[in-house]
Amino acid sequence: MHEQFFYVKSQNFSGLSAFSAKMTDFSYDKHAHEEYSIGVTCSGRQDFYSQGAHHKSNAGNIIFFNPEQVHDGHAGAGSPMEYQMLYIPEHLFLNLSKSFSVVVKDKLHIKQSLFQDNILRDQVLSFFQLMSNCGQYSCVEEEYALLRIVQSIVRIGGSGTSALSPQSRKDALLIRAKDFILENLQNKITVDEIANAANISKYHFIRMFSEQFGVTPHQYVLASRINRCKAALEYGEKAIDVANKFGFSDVSHLNRKFKNTFGITPTQYQKQLST
Numbered sequence: 615m616h617e618q619f620f621y622v623k624s625q626n627f628s629g630l631s632a633f634s635a636k637m638t639d640f641s642y643d644k645h646a647h648e649e650y651s652i653g654v655t656c657s658g659r660q661d662f663y664s665q666g667a668h669h670k671s672n673a674g675n676i677i678f679f680n681p682e683q684v685h686d687g688h689a690g691a692g693s694p695m696e697y698q699m700l701y702i703p704e705h706l707f708l709n710l711s712k713s714f715s716v717v718v719k720d721k722l723h724i725k726q727s728l729f730q731d732n733i734l735r736d737q738v739l740s741f742f743q744l745m746s747n748c749g750q751y752s753c754v755e756e757e758y759a760l761l762r763i764v765q766s767i768v769r770i771g772g773s774g775t776s777a778l779s780p781q782s783r784k785d786a787l788l789i790r791a792k793d794f795i796l797e798n799l800q801n802k803i804t805v806d807e808i809a810n811a812a813n814i815s816k817y818h819f820i821r822m823f824s825e826q827f828g829v830t831p832h833q834y835v836l837a838s839r840i841n842r843c844k845a846a847l848e849y850g851e852k853a854i855d856v857a858n859k860f861g862f863s864d865v866s867h868l869n870r871k872f873k874n875t876f877g878i879t880p881t882q883y884q885k886q887l888s889t
Contacts, residue, residue: 619877621886622745623848626753629703630760632745635877636696641688643874644829645837649701651679652763654738658695662687662727666828669728671697676731676738678767680723684828698742700763710764724771734766787812788826791819792834799839800859805831840875843868848887853880 617640624630629649644663653676660671664685671677677697679685681704689695741759744751794811795803808831809819823831839860846856857868869879876883 617877621876621878621883623887624745624756626756627703627706627760629701630706631701632742633699633701634697634742635699636694637689637877638694639689640877642686642877644684644686644833645840645875646682646684646829647679647701648681648841649703650681650707651677651683651699651701652734652738652767653677653697653699654735656696656698656739658693659690660687660695660697661690664727664828667727671728674730674732674735676729676734678724678727678729682827683727685727698739700738700741702760702764706760707764710761711768713761714765714768724767729770731766731770734763734770737763737766784822784826787814788823791823791831795831795835795838799835799842800861802861803835808835836871837875840871843872843880844876844883847880847884850884853884856880 616636617638618634618636620634622632624632655671655673655675655677657673659673660675660677662669662671662677662685664679664683669677670690677699737759741763744756744759791808791812791814794808798807805820806816809816812819814822820831823834827834829837839862843856843860843862846859847853851859853868854865857863857865860868862868862871865880872878872880872883878886
C-alpha cells in the first residue's frame with residue numbers, strides 16, 4: 615500500500631480540519647499540534663510515543679492529544695495502517711464545552727492518550743465523512759456534529775479530565791521561555807537567548823525544558839515554526855515566502871521538515887485544501 619495523506623478544512627470554522635492517512639513505512643518525527651487532536655485507528659495498528667510511554671492503538675481505538683502534547687507515530691507490527699483524525703482549535707473546543715456547563719479556569723486536558731469508546735468512535739468517523747463531502751453540508755449540520763463530539767469528550771472525561779494545576783515557579787519560567795519562542799519565530803533565536811528570557815542558566819534550562827515538554831528547545835522551535843508555516847499556507851502564502859519568513863534555508867529544507875510532520879509537502883498540502 616502506498617503512503618497516502620489527505621487533509622480537508624472546515625468551510626465554516628476557522629482552523630477546524632480533518633485528516634486521514636494510510637501508511638506502512640512512514641514515521642512521524644516528534645511534534646505537537648496547537649489544536650485538540652482526536653482520532654480513530656481504522657485498520658492495522660498505530661504505534662506512538664507520548665507522555666513518557668509507548669502506546670499501541672488497534673482498530674477502533676480512540677487517540678487523543680491535548681494542544682502541544684508531543685508525540686510521534688508509525689504503523690505497528692510491520693503492517694499497513696489507516697487512521698482518521700480531527701483537529702479542533704482550542705478556543706472552539708472550549709467554547710463548545712461551555713454548552714454542557716463545563717467550567718474551566720484554564721483549559722481542559724484529557725489524561726488518556728488512548729482509550730475505547732464506541733459512541734465517540736462513530737461520531738469522529740461520521741464527522742470526517744461529513745467534512746469530506748466537499749462542502750455539501752450546512753454550518754448547522756457541522757456545528758451539531760461537532761457539539762456531539764465535544765459532549766462525548768466531556769462525558770468520557772470524568773476523572774480523566776481536569777483543569778491544569780496551579781503554576782509552580784518552574785512552570786512559570788518555562789512558559790516565559792515558550793512565550794519568547796512564539797514571539798520570535800520569524801527571528802534568528804538561540805538557546806542562550808531563550809534561557810536568558812526565562813532567567814535560567816543554559817544547560818539547566820535545556821534539561822528542565824526537555825523534562826517538562828518531552829522535546830529539546832531546538833525541537834520545540836522547529837515544531838512551532840512548522841505549525842506557523844502550516845497556518846500561513848492555509849491563508850494562501852507561497853511556500854518560498856513561508857520558508858523565508860520562518861527561518862528555513864530554502865524551500866527544500868521546509869519541504870523535508872514539513873513532510874516529516876504532516877506526511878506531505880507544503881505545496882501538496884495547499885493543493886488538497888483548494889480542492
